Amino acid sequence: PFKWVQENLIKKGKQPAFIIYFTDAYGDAPERNEYGLRDYANRVMWIITENDSADNIKFGKKIFIDKIPD
Secondary structure (H helix, E strand, C coil), X not given: CHHHHHHHCHHHCCCCCCEEEEECCCCCCCCCCCCCHXXXXXXXXXXXXXXXXXXXXXXXXXXXXXXXXX
16 A cells, blocks of 8 residues: 555655554555655554554554554
């Protein structure tokens, strides 16, 4: 999705207002210096479904939905 944002928004002079990314956080996450992320990294919200640490995610706000009380 970050590559799509770079190709379809940033290269056309637009910036995302925010990005909400649903993930289990077990895959690779981009670095802040990739895909034009420097300009909007603080406006990325990661909704994490399984991985309790998600140490591979180095930017944005992490919300662990398995930690939300019922």
